[in-house]
Structures are given as C-alpha cells and as structure tokens.
Amino acid sequence: MKQFSNASGHPPNEPTDGDEIDLANLLQTLWRGKLWIALCGFLALCLGGFYAYGVAVPVYTAKSAVALESRQEQVMDIESVVTGLGGDQSTINTEVEVLRSRGLIETLVLDLDLLNDPEFNSALQPSPRFSIGMIVGAVRGIFGTQEPSFVVSERATLDRTINAVLDALSVSNLRQSFVFEITATTQDPAKSALIANRLAELYIENQISVKFEKTEAATAWLSERVSGLQVELESAQAELKNFSTNTDLINADALAALNRQVKDLRDRRLTLAAQAETARTQLEKLQNAAETGDPNAFAEVAQDTLLDQALLRLEQGREGGQEAFNSRSEALIAQAELEAARARSQLAAIEASIADVTSRIDNQSQELVTLEQLQREVEASRLLYEAFLSRLKETSIQQGIQQADSRLLSRAVVPPAPSAPRKSRVLALSLILGLMAGAAAVLLREMAQNTFRTPEDLEAKTGYTVIGQIPKISVKARRNVLEYLTQKPNSAAAEAVRNLRTSILLANLDTPPKVIMSTSSVPGEGKTTQSIALAQNFAGLGAKVLLIEGDLRRRVLAEYFTHNHPHGFLSVMSGDISLKDATMYDEGLNADILYGERSRVNAADLFSSRTFGDFIKELRNHYDHIIIDSPPVLAVPDARVLGQLADAIIYSVKWDSVTHRQVLDGLKSLESVNLKPSGLILSQIDRHKLKRYGYGDSYQAYSGYYTN
Numbered sequence: 001m002k003q004f005s006n007a008s009g010h011p012p013n014e015p016t017d018g019d020e021i022d023l024a025n026l027l028q029t030l031w032r033g034k035l036w037i038a039l040c041g042f043l044a045l046c047l048g049g050f051y052a053y054g055v056a057v058p059v060y061t062a063k064s065a066v067a068l069e070s071r072q073e074q075v076m077d078i079e080s081v082v083t084g085l086g087g088d089q090s091t092i093n094t095e096v097e098v099l100r101s102r103g104l105i106e107t108l109v110l111d112l113d114l115l116n117d118p119e120f121n122s123a124l125q126p127s128p129r130f131s132i133g134m135i136v137g138a139v140r141g142i143f144g145t146q147e148p149s150f151v152v153s154e155r156a157t158l159d160r161t162i163n164a165v166l167d168a169l170s171v172s173n174l175r176q177s178f179v180f181e182i183t184a185t186t187q188d189p190a191k192s193a194l195i196a197n198r199l200a201e202l203y204i205e206n207q208i209s210v211k212f213e214k215t216e217a218a219t220a221w222l223s224e225r226v227s228g229l230q231v232e233l234e235s236a237q238a239e240l241k242n243f244s245t246n247t248d249l250i251n252a253d254a255l256a257a258l259n260r261q262v263k264d265l266r267d268r269r270l271t272l273a274a275q276a277e278t279a280r281t282q283l284e285k286l287q288n289a290a291e292t293g294d295p296n297a298f299a300e301v302a303q304d305t306l307l308d309q310a311l312l313r314l315e316q317g318r319e320g321g322q323e324a325f326n327s328r329s330e331a332l333i334a335q336a337e338l339e340a341a342r343a344r345s346q347l348a349a350i351e352a353s354i355a356d357v358t359s360r361i362d363n364q365s366q367e368l369v370t371l372e373q374l375q376r377e378v379e380a381s382r383l384l385y386e387a388f389l390s391r392l393k394e395t396s397i398q399q400g401i402q403q404a405d406s407r408l409l410s411r412a413v414v415p416p417a418p419s420a421p422r423k424s425r426v427l428a429l430s431l432i433l434g435l436m437a438g439a440a441a442v443l444l445r446e447m448a449q450n451t452f453r454t455p456e457d458l459e460a461k462t463g464y465t466v467i468g469q470i471p472k473i474s475v476k477a478r479r480n481v482l483e484y485l486t487q488k489p490n491s492a493a494a495e496a497v498r499n500l501r502t503s504i505l506l507a508n509l510d511t512p513p514k515v516i517m518s519t520s521s522v523p524g525e526g527k528t529t530q531s532i533a534l535a536q537n538f539a540g541l542g543a544k545v546l547l548i549e550g551d552l553r554r555r556v557l558a559e560y561f562t563h564n565h566p567h568g569f570l571s572v573m574s575g576d577i578s579l580k581d582a583t584m585y586d587e588g589l590n591a592d593i594l595y596g597e598r599s600r601v602n603a604a605d606l607f608s609s610r611t612f613g614d615f616i617k618e619l620r621n622h623y624d625h626i627i628i629d630s631p632p633v634l635a636v637p638d639a640r641v642l643g644q645l646a647d648a649i650i651y652s653v654k655w656d657s658v659t660h661r662q663v664l665d666g667l668k669s670l671e672s673v674n675l676k677p678s679g680l681i682l683s684q685i686d687r688h689k690l691k692r693y694g695y696g697d698s699y700q701a702y703s704g705y706y707t708n
Contacts, residue, residue, distance in 0.1 A: 033442030040434045060192045062195075063184075065181050100171050105169070105199075169195070185420075208403070451655075451656045464667070469499075470493060473485075478560050485497070498537055504679075514625055518628065523632050539589065603638050613645060633666040643675040651677040
C-alpha cells in the first residue's frame, strides 16, 4: 500500500520532541490572541485606576534611625553586670526583634493612648453599611438561630491594638552598618512621625531600664552570697585550727625520709630472701645426698675439704675413715640447718620493720592529706569571698552610671506627601498584570485546545502527511453537495478536492491506486462527502469510477442521491442480481454507485470473507477507480477489514472537532492490523473561524485565489 512521504520529517506515529519550546509558535499564539490580551490589560488598568483614585486610603510613612553603640565609654574600668552589645549579625537580628517585641509595642500603645485611636482599635471604627457579617446575621435571624454573644475583654482589645500597630511598623537594619531604621505608616503624617520617634526613645529607655534592673538584682544576690561565703570561710578556718591542734603531724620532709627508709628495707629484704632461699636449697641438697648413702654424691654436694679428706681415707680403707666421714657430714648438715634458721629469722625481722614503717607512713600520709585539704578549702573560701566582695562593691558603684547600648541617630520628620498608593505604579502594575493574565488565558486556551486546526499540527501529532485540506461546503442539505461542486467548479472546495485527487494519482505514476478507501475516526467528519467529491473528480478525468457504500449500518448515501436502489452489492455477491443491474449511474456524479444493503451477517465478517475479496477483484476488471466509503475506525472494525483490500487509504479528520486522542487511537487501530493511511485530510475547515482564531493567513488561497 502506497504511503505518502511525511512532510514533517517524522516517521508515522513518532512523537516530536516535547522538551523544546517553539518560541515562534508561542509568539504566534500570543499574536493571535492580541485582542484578548489587550482587553484584559485595559480591564486591569481600569480596576487599578479605580483602586488608586477611588478606593485606596492614602497613608504616610515616617522613618527614624537608631544607632547601635558597639563600643561603650567606661567611666570606671569596671566590668558591667550587663555587658555592651556585640556587632555580630545574630546580635543585630536580635535587636531588630526587640524593637518589634510585643512588650515594647504595648508600652508604646499605652504611652501614646493608641487604644482610643480608631485606626488601630477596630472597635472604635464605624460599622460598615454592608458586610458579610450582616448577611450572616440576617440569615440566622430568618432561621431563628442567634450567634452567641460574648464580651471582649480589655486584654483582647489591647492585643488587637498591638497587632494593628505591629502591622503599621517595620524595623530593618541598614546593610553593613549598626543602624536600625524604624518605619511607621499611618493615615496621619504627624502620627507616623510621633510613633517612629517614640518607639526609638522607648527602645533606648528600655535598654537603660533593663541594665538597671539587672544590676539591682545582681547587687541583692551578691550581698546574700557574700554573707554566706563569709560564714563558710570562718567555719573552714576553725576546722583547720582544731585539726592542727589535736594531731601529732610531722612535716612532709620527715614523711619523705620514712619513704626512703622503707625503700631501703625492702631492698634489704630482697637480699635476705635470696640468702634464705640459698641456705634452704643447700640444706635440701645435703639431706637428699645423705639419704642416698653415696659418699661421693654427698661430697660433690658439700664441696668441703675436710669431707673430701675423710672420703679419701674411706676409699683407701684406712681405719677410722667411715667414722670421720659420718662425723663431718653430720656437722655440715647441722651447719646448713643453722644458717637456714638464721636467714629465716633475719627475713622475719626485716618484714616486721617494713610493716611498722609502712604503717607509720600510711597514718602520716592520711593526716597530711587531711591537713592540706583543709588548708586548700580555707584558701579557696578566702579567694571566693574576696572575689564576691570585690564584685559586690563594683556592682554597687555601677547602679548610678548605666548607659544605653544605642542612641537616637535621626528623628522622624512629618512626611509632606502620602507614601501610598503610588498611583502611577499601581496603574503600571495593573496594566502589566492584566497583560500577563490575558497572555496566560490565551496560552491556557491554546494548551487546552485538543483538536486540529492546522495541517502542521496534524502532521506533527500523527506523523502522517496531510494530502488534502477541504473547506466546509455551505449547503443546507446533503443532496445539494454534488450540485454545489458541479455548479461551482472553481470554488475553494472543488479545487481542494482536485488537489486531493492529484496527490493520490501522483503518489505512484506507474501504478495509480484503483481501490481507495475513505474512513475517519468517528462519524460526521465528512468522509462520505469527500468520497463523492473524489469520485466526481476521477470521473472528470474520463476514468470509469465506482462508488461503493461500505457502511452497511448507517447507509447515508441515500441522503446525497435520489436513486431507487432496491438492491446492493450483497445481492451481486450472492448472485441474485448482476453487477450491471445493481449499480446506479448518476449523471451529476458521472460515475456508478453501488449501494449497501442490510444483512443478517455481521458486516466485518462479510468483508472478511473470500467471496467479498473475489468480488473486489472482479470490480477491478470493470473500473479504473473504486472508492469505498467505509465506516469510522473507532465505531466498528469494518474499516480495518476493508483496508486489507484497498490500494490507498485516505483518513479524514474534521477541523477543530475531533480530539487528538480519537485520531491517534483511530490510526493506532489501523496500524494494529498493519494498515497505514496513505494520507490525512483536514476536512470541513471553517474559514470564518480560522480568521477569528488567527489562522487566516495560512488559508489565503481559499479566500483570495479561488472564487465561489
């Protein structure tokens, strides 16, 4: 099946890049809606003028300035209880909030008697003649329900007044400075200046008052604390004196000598312990050797000269050798036992000495620690008492020399002219906002537009080429369509159909399409009118043309022609009647018409049959062009079946009527059975609405070149 090339450059059904903004298209849309934009701008300008000159109440703005003193002059070099303010940004922001604090504003309200000012106390304002509350009250009265009454307390009135004053005030810090600007805006110029100046004065007075209160509170606390510290110092001194009197305490040097003594004793204990161990070991060796009864082994352990001589005599067998050896061995064992006992005795004595000295050191250490602790407590109490006493004297002196951390830098003057409303600015902003609102409305309307008005839009959305643009034919009845095209061959509609015919024929010069199916998404898109007009144009070239009514359900061809057609192509397919007898030749159309007729068989099943396929093949032998007016794609599946037999499919889209989704769904339905329309037709274009929408420039050919 031949498909026309895509003028938009996109493959069928491939969406264009939606991430890019077409600036030219956007400006063109705004230009088309220029009248609406201008109207919105004019209305907004009128509303702004009404507000600026008739509704808005003029207000006056006065400003005073307060400078933060980051470096204070000290009359005496004494540290203050409340130190001066720093120059960091957090301090500056804190002071801005202090200036706007409710406590300070409450003092301002009471000082200037703003409770009796109707501008700030809404209870003193006259009741409006008309309000929502009056309507609500009337409705409650009609239904017999009354709003519960309540008494407004003085505190609530004061809070509302404070809120109103806060709304009229603003405090800001001048960039890169320690200056606070206090701005007051009221309906009275003198009142604005008075409020700005008085708030600055109250702020400075508040700083002095806060410092005085803090110093006074610090003095009272320090006095109480000094008395308590004095009692603690006296108690600590008494305890130290009592401990020193009742304790035989040596000094630290004597304690160090005892530590050295115990160290020497411990070193000596190590030596004695080693000697005792050696004596014990020697004794055990001698005893073990004596038990074996081997003289040589005993002599080797004893290492004694006299014993060696006795052993020699014993070995030589001389008389008295055995007695001499036994006597000497017993003497050696006794001597070893004596040495071991003496070593143990010395070790026990040194252990007792170490324990005694260690006990003395422990006692002396505990008493020395206690003494030093008592001395430190006395010293700490003395230092703390002296520090608090000194601070008490300094604070007492500061009570009369407190300074504010800020000074009044500039007093507010009475403004000569109102600061608002700025009428020229209100008018300019109203005009700008009106134009913006109009532009937004135009763009929103364009975005909400979900139909097709231009072939470019249709091609961009679908990916198929638009091969025809058929204007709306101004006839009262469908029977007059063919008469209109015949009598006005040079009209825009007739020329548009010729262009459509030419596009179809030139698509393939070698094998021009014979079977052409016309369809659409939904009913009422002009596909039948186009089928009739296309059949007339093909017949005008001398071709033999057949128009088949493929919509067996609605069968609307009878509304265009006046033929008596008792039989249709179903009768031809069944053999009840010949093709020649079933076709109706229309002189105005100059072509044959083969009407449809009711069938008990479903139309889609009928078109899918081999019999119908053979019938179309037979018709190809008799006619040059066969135009099938098929049902809408989204209504029934008939078009998807008929399209399998067609050489070309033309798809009608009604101008500014059918939605994007319907067209895309219809095309997708054809593609699901491997059918691609040969081209799209934008039908029933309304030239008058085109001009109103701003698209008239694209269709000058219809209104300028052609004639009706």
